[in-house]
Amino acid sequence: MIAYTDRKRNPITKDEENFPIAFSLLVYHNFDQIEQLFMSIYRRQNFYCFHVDASSHSAFKRKIAQLAKCFPNNVVVDSQPVDVKYGTISILEAEFRCMTSLIKDLNLYLTTDPPLFQQEWKYSINLTGEELPLFTNLELVEVLRKLRGANVLDGPEYINSLQWFPKTLPRGLSKFKSSAHFVLSFEAVTFLVNDPTQVVSELFEAFSPHNFPEEAIIAILQYNWQVGFPGGRKRETNAKTILGPEYINSLQWFPKTLPRGLSKFKSSAHFVLSFEAVTFLVNDPTQVVSELFEAFSPHNFPEEAIIAILQYNWQVWRTNSTGSKYGWKIMVEDQICVPVEKFDTISAYLEYDHYHFSQTNQLGDTCL
Incomplete structure (x- = not known):
């Protein structure tokens, strides 16, 4: 066959x-x-x-x-x-x-x-x-x-x-x-x-x-x-931003502080959510969604922030059985962005990698 x-x-x-x-x-x-x-x-x-x-x-x-x-x-x-x-x-x-x-x-x-x-x-x-x-x-x-x-x-x-x-x-x-x-x-x-x-x-x-x-x-x-690893690249260890989910220390269009001391994250405005996650957003059992809506209502681009904040603040769903069971914990260390987004395709990775390195001139002789 x-x-x-x-x-x-x-x-x-x-x-x-x-x-x-x-x-x-x-x-x-x-x-x-x-x-x-x-x-x-x-x-x-x-x-x-x-x-x-x-x-x-x-x-x-x-x-x-x-x-x-x-x-x-x-x-x-x-x-x-x-x-x-x-x-x-x-x-x-x-x-x-x-x-x-x-x-x-x-x-x-x-x-x-x-x-x-x-x-x-x-x-x-x-x-x-x-x-x-x-x-x-x-x-x-x-x-x-x-x-x-x-x-x-x-x-x-x-x-x-x-x-x-x-x-x-x-x-x-x-x-x-x-x-x-x-x-x-x-x-x-x-x-x-x-x-x-x-x-x-x-x-x-x-x-x-x-x-x-x-x-x-x-x-x-x-x-x-x-x-000298063939196909390797130089990656700077002090990069502050990358595409995909990001830890944000300061950003003009973010509220100065978030409800409940939540850490600031942003992503794109596109996401794939489980049934349980959508149920959590709609029912809002802990009122955290409402509090975030209120905090972001006078600010720009909340669609790039609210879902990411819920996704990557571990405490939002870890302590609540009806919460977002499939979120991720992102470590915030020394204001370094630590992404956990998994690229669905090789081409998606290439798009990300080409943009990031072309902006910083770090791609070397393997530039696409």
């Missing part, structure tokens, strides 16, 4: 043939869902690595192995799986296992006689077994080609202090974090696997006793310019 879908329903274009993509999938259970994901992203010119959690059920492991056997030329199952534990270094260890397999197996394919593939893949995208793509392969290719070797990390943040970070980093590196999802160039993955300067090993050692290194190590390499 997968091969039929690839050949008949979505014919491969020349652009796709010339721009292979690698996918690493960290999977644990629910084979049917993983099969659906694989059917959606499979193309014969791409490369795929499955890391099956060491603690997965034996029947699940067999099914993944059988699936991989159907595609011996471009699908591999990691032979030394890691027992992945949430929030530990084991997540990155599993990611690196697949990165190594994608590099090693590609070299093997390129050196066969005749070679099974004519060129290396261009970008690697890491996935779990519980996702489905929003883009076709061709759409991904069109977006990734515009990166011209730059990497994409989700929601980069400068961290001044955070409990789960080491107090100091090797080589005096600045602290950054992102999510555990990233799009990395072939050169960046090669750098991580080969570790020519040993900086990757030093960061692994520094983060091994700490939580959530998968949200930090890649971001630290990406935004510390001096490391």
Whole structure:
């Protein structure tokens, strides 16, 4: 079925043939869902690595192995799986296992006689077994080609202090974090696997006793310019504003103070709200919505503030069972903007990143 879908329903274009993509999938259970994901992203010119959690059920492991056997030329199952534990270094260890397999197996394919593939893949995208793509392969290719070797990390943040970070980093590196999802160039993955300067090993050692290194190590390499990470960028650590949700220390069109001592945030005037959140806004069980309306009524652009203030002030909904159950807590540290907005698409990230860096001249030679 997968091969039929690839050949008949979505014919491969020349652009796709010339721009292979690698996918690493960290999977644990629910084979049917993983099969659906694989059917959606499979193309014969791409490369795929499955890391099956060491603690997965034996029947699940067999099914993944059988699936991989159907595609011996471009699908591999990691032979030394890691027992992945949430929030530990084991997540990155599993990611690196697949990165190594994608590099090693590609070299093997390129050196066969005749070679099974004519060129290396261009970008690697890491996935779990519980996702489905929003883009076709061709759409991904069109977006990734515009990166011209730059990497994409989700929601980069400068961290001044955070409990789960080491107090100091090797080589005096600045602290950054992102999510555990990233799009990395072939050169960046090669750098991580080969570790020519040993900086990757030093960061692994520094983060091994700490939580959530998968949200930090890649971001630290990406935004510390001096490391020489391929596709990395210089990110200033004193930036005060960014697009998306922002912590606002002072803004002319904001009230001087907010009801109940709430912190000031703003976003765009567009949002996607759950049923429970809309119910909270309409019923206003604690009267906080009414108080914010009253506070902003003489001011401009309340549509960019009131929802964001409710969303990111943890106390508004944490202490009230009928409150906005799906809000986020944003840390306000040293007046540094700490965004937690998740970009829905790679193109949305590109739009944000291109604007921010073009305004500050920090993009370097990877400018779009």
